[in-house]
Amino acid sequence: MATIGHNNLNAKLVLLGDMGAGKSSVVLRFVKGQFLEFQESTIGAAFFSQTLAVNDATVKFEIWDTAGQERYHSLAPMYYRGAAAAIIVYDITTQESFSRAKKWVQELQKQGNPNMVMALAGNKADLEEKRVVLAEEARTYAEENGLFFMETSAKTAKNVNEIFYEIAKKLPRAQAPQNPAGMVLVDRQGDAARASSCCS
Amino acid sequence: MIETELHDLSDDADYAASQQQGSQSITRSDSGRRSEPEGAEVVYMKDNVSIHPTQYMSERISGRLKLIKQGDSLFLTWIPYKGQNTNTRLSERGDSDRNNLYTIRPLPLTDVRSIRRHTPPLGWQYIIVVLASGLAFPPLYFYNGGVKEFLTTIKQHVSLVRSADDANVFIVNDFQDPLQKTLSSLELPGVVSVAAQSTNASLVASSSQVNQGRSDVSSYDSNTGSQSLRRQKNKSNDPTKDLSIQVLEKFSLVTKFARETTSQLFGENSGDPFLSNEWKRPSHSQSLPDLQSQPSTNDLEEVPCEVPVPADPMEFEKLALVWGKPRQPPMTKEEWITFLDSEGRVVDSNDLRKRIFYGGVVHELRKEVWPFLLGCYDYNSTYAEREYLRSVRKQDYEIIKLQWQSISPEQAKRFTKFRERKGLIEKDVVRTDRAFSFYDGDDNPNVNVLHDILLTYSFYNFDLGYCQGMSDFLSPLLFVMEDEFEAFWCFAALLERVGPNFNRDQSGMHAQLFALSKLVELSDSPLHNYFKQQDCLNYFFCFRWILIQFKREMRYEETMRLWEVLWTHYPSEHLHLYVCVAILKRYRNKIIGEQMDFDTLLKFINELSGQIDLDSIVRDAEALCICAGETGEACIPPGTPPSLPIENGLVSSQLEDEVL
Numbered sequence: 001m002a003t004i005g006h007n008n009l010n011a012k013l014v015l016l017g018d019m020g021a022g023k024s025s026v027v028l029r030f031v032k033g034q035f036l037e038f039q040e041s042t043i044g045a046a047f048f049s050q051t052l053a054v055n056d057a058t059v060k061f062e063i064w065d066t067a068g069q070e071r072y073h074s075l076a077p078m079y080y081r082g083a084a085a086a087i088i089v090y091d092i093t094t095q096e097s098f099s100r101a102k103k104w105v106q107e108l109q110k111q112g113n114p115n116m117v118m119a120l121a122g123n124k125a126d127l128e129e130k131r132v133v134l135a136e137e138a139r140t141y142a143e144e145n146g147l148f149f150m151e152t153s154a155k156t157a158k159n160v161n162e163i164f165y166e167i168a169k170k171l172p173r174a175q176a177p178q179n180p181a182g183m184v185l186v187d188r189q190g191d192a193a194r195a196s197s198c199c200s
Numbered sequence: 201m202i203e204t205e206l207h208d209l210s211d212d213a214d215y216a217a218s219q220q221q222g223s224q225s226i227t228r229s230d231s232g233r234r235s236e237p238e239g240a241e242v243v244y245m246k247d248n249v250s251i252h253p254t255q256y257m258s259e260r261i262s263g264r265l266k267l268i269k270q271g272d273s274l275f276l277t278w279i280p281y282k283g284q285n286t287n288t289r290l291s292e293r294g295d296s297d298r299n300n301l302y303t304i305r306p307l308p309l310t311d312v313r314s315i316r317r318h319t320p321p322l323g324w325q326y327i328i329v330v331l332a333s334g335l336a337f338p339p340l341y342f343y344n345g346g347v348k349e350f351l352t353t354i355k356q357h358v359s360l361v362r363s364a365d366d367a368n369v370f371i372v373n374d375f376q377d378p379l380q381k382t383l384s385s386l387e388l389p390g391v392v393s394v395a396a397q398s399t400n401a402s403l404v405a406s407s408s409q410v411n412q413g414r415s416d417v418s419s420y421d422s423n424t425g426s427q428s429l430r431r432q433k434n435k436s437n438d439p440t441k442d443l444s445i446q447v448l449e450k451f452s453l454v455t456k457f458a459r460e461t462t463s464q465l466f467g468e469n470s471g472d473p474f475l476s477n478e479w480k481r482p483s484h485s486q487s488l489p490d491l492q493s494q495p496s497t498n499d500l501e502e503v504p505c506e507v508p509v510p511a512d513p514m515e516f517e518k519l520a521l522v523w524g525k526p527r528q529p530p531m532t533k534e535e536w537i538t539f540l541d542s543e544g545r546v547v548d549s550n551d552l553r554k555r556i557f558y559g560g561v562v563h564e565l566r567k568e569v570w571p572f573l574l575g576c577y578d579y580n581s582t583y584a585e586r587e588y589l590r591s592v593r594k595q596d597y598e599i600i601k602l603q604w605q606s607i608s609p610e611q612a613k614r615f616t617k618f619r620e621r622k623g624l625i626e627k628d629v630v631r632t633d634r635a636f637s638f639y640d641g642d643d644n645p646n647v648n649v650l651h652d653i654l655l656t657y658s659f660y661n662f663d664l665g666y667c668q669g670m671s672d673f674l675s676p677l678l679f680v681m682e683d684e685f686e687a688f689w690c691f692a693a694l695l696e697r698v699g700p701n702f703n704r705d706q707s708g709m710h711a712q713l714f715a716l717s718k719l720v721e722l723s724d725s726p727l728h729n730y731f732k733q734q735d736c737l738n739y740f741f742c743f744r745w746i747l748i749q750f751k752r753e754m755r756y757e758e759t760m761r762l763w764e765v766l767w768t769h770y771p772s773e774h775l776h777l778y779v780c781v782a783i784l785k786r787y788r789n790k791i792i793g794e795q796m797d798f799d800t801l802l803k804f805i806n807e808l809s810g811q812i813d814l815d816s817i818v819r820d821a822e823a824l825c826i827c828a829g830e831t832g833e834a835c836i837p838p839g840t841p842p843s844l845p846i847e848n849g850l851v852s853s854q855l856e857d858e859v860l
């Protein structure tokens with residue numbers, strides 16, 4: 001959950017998505033500015049934190065990076081439980097990873113925190129020549145499901161900071177009059193209700 | 201002054217029992233008597249009371265402890281069993297000599313100054329008998345219990361008074377001013393010089409083990425330490441001298457810790473335990489005046505006891521006995537040959553496994569030795585049998601491999617499961633140990649071999665398939681075995697043990713994490729309570745450690761060393777869980793002191809990668825495992841991975857003889 005102290009917000013964020021989609025690479029780009037061509041697989045989970053300044057406040061992200069394989073699916077609730085935000089990552093070069101991303105969205109809509117800010121990240125955007133998932137297709141899906149969408153590249157750093165920055169801006173801020181967070185909150189609830197009714 | 205020692209003991213169960221059962225008769229007898237009393241009555245007898253002759257917990261001499269009454273006098277004897285093998289590779293003296301040395305011939309209780317009882321939270325109760333002369337016998341471990349009855353029986357026959365300073369010290373024949381005795385024993389220069397000298401030597405062995413937990417030595421321990429120290433005197437012509445000095449030396453160590461700890465805690469103690477908790481070994485010049493200048497019994501009461509972190513309950517054990525055996529250099533080719541008979545059979549597999557446990561093997565030998573450890577080859581097989589088996593396995597491997605190689609693109613289109621598995625494996629092999637020279641660079645053929653073995657395995661064990669983490673297991677196996685088919689069969693054998701780690705329902709992992717939580721509860725209840733309070737009892741922060749047996753936590757060479765040590769299944773097939781406990785205990789002060797929550801803990805533990813000192817952790821793990829003994833094994837539910845290989849019946853029976 002996002003917790004607030006003065007102008008500082010702590011927000012738990014979880015990364016979900018198919019294995020090899022680039023979850024760890026996105027985090028490492030954001031947290032350490034690094035990119036490894038052959039980033040090793042994540043066993044169990046990894047935890048990172050990074051702080052962003054948004055307007056006059058700071059948001060400290062506590063980031064859970066999870067193992068992607070379906071086999072480890074049963075561990076996921078432990079990591080997304082209580083998360084204020086999620087980035088669902090897929091690889092634009094495989095249709096399977098996009099399908100998997102949709103499943104994650106469904107699961108979060110059912111099981112996750114109803115106020116969760118969800119972002120859909122089409123990663124490996126630098127591999128345009130291998131693209132399988134069209135940006136338009138993903139954008140449409142995202143809009144229908146109340147997510148915001150960006151194509152990212154951990155390799156080139158494209159949109160990596162931006163996606164975290166967008167999440168930071170969208171995080172609900174209770175009792176923050178200068179911020180239209182109430183709107184966001186209401187929107188999110190509406191989205192969640194709509195999504196869960198169609199999925200269940 | 202006597203009244204300070206004549207405390208109300210009614211709160212003490214042992215004492216209360218003794219009060220009920222016996223009358224307080226104070227008896228004195230002729231202390232010159234040393235021969236076996238005639239017409240004596242055995243009033244107490246206990247089997248399996250043992251000493252550890254060399255400070256290594258795995259070396260043990262067991263015997264029978266008796267209290268014998270003759271007339272008005274009570275005598276204590278401890279006679280080691282005859283012909284028992286103390287089994288140590290390290291020992292040089294004959295067993296009979298050693299046993300004689302430690303025998304306690306009828307000792308009149310009038311010669312005993314005090315008996316110190318120690319009840320560790322884990323392991324066995326022991327007592328230390330301190331003579332009026334100031335000498336102490338080595339700790340007597342009651343492996344079958346019976347300390348309470350022992351004290352009760354003594355209480356029935358001679359004066360036994362609990363010390364005012366330490367509830368676990370029982371003073372026998374207390375007729376002297378305690379302060380006087382304290383001062384006189386402290387001023388003996390002989391004690392100090394010998395102790396200081398030998399302390400220094402032993403620290404070399406133990407300093408790396410104690411440094412992390414150093415600040416845990418509570419005022420409670422320092423009291424007992426000084427207590428015993430004060431009661432020691434030196435006597436040069438006694439065969440037990442060496443041992444008493446060892447005891448003395450350990451106690452003095454505790455005292456010293458307490459003082460250094462205090463200054464550390466309230467002085468420079470801050471951030472990084474790697475730096476600030478580095479133990480400064482005392483030099484002669486420091487320790488000598490230090491010991492002598494300790495002015496009075498009150499000195500230690502000044503030690504503040506607001507230690508922010510609850511003490512590690514096993515810290516005292518660490519000091520009282522050297523913690524695990526020293527690691528040895530890896531087994532060489534020359535040594536390996538001595539384990540084989542002329543036809544290539546391993547003559548004594550227990551001995552071999554023990555040797556490998558204590559040092560691993562040199563890298564060139566791994567290719568030859570690992571298949572035995574993994575159960576690919578029977579220890580009883582000959583060179584010829586193994587050669588034959590190799591050729592059969594090569595063929596078998598090719599046959600299984602063909603099963604997927606023969607799948608045409610057309611068939612693959614209609615075979616989703618195959619495509620998925622192949623996809624998973626392709627994604628993982630290209631990111632497995634690519635920084636390691638054997639797998640680095642573009643188009644490295646070894647990466648393809650990894651792929652082929654994993655895909656073949658997913659056909660060989662279609663039910664289990666491929667799971668993330670498997671490529672971590674395979675990578676060192678291929679590096680060592682070189683041949684594709686041999687790496688495959690080693691991998692298959694390894695997965696017979698660790699395969700349940702990859703169960704879809706996580707049952708294998710849950711079983712191990714559960715056992716781990718039980719072991720921590722057993723060996724460090726404050727740490728357990730801390731995890732409980734932080735809602736961390738699922739131990740998921742140790743998930744990676746267990747899933748791939750520390751593969752991501754160490755350098756490549758260290759991983760191979762740890763694995764071969766674990767695969768010996770000596771002294772436990774679950775030693776990896778004790779390795780987890782050892783690491784957690786090493787960082788317990790930091791974890792609790794910094795009030796780490798689950799997230800922080802996971803981050804901290806993931807970041808320990810590359811910082812774990814393999815040898816000292818394995819040593820800790822061995823000692824923890826031995827200390828935990830059957831109680832520890834009982835924490836691990838049957839069927840917890842790695843599952844039992846065939847030879848393990850031998851391991852446990854052998855351990856009963858050897859280690860405990």
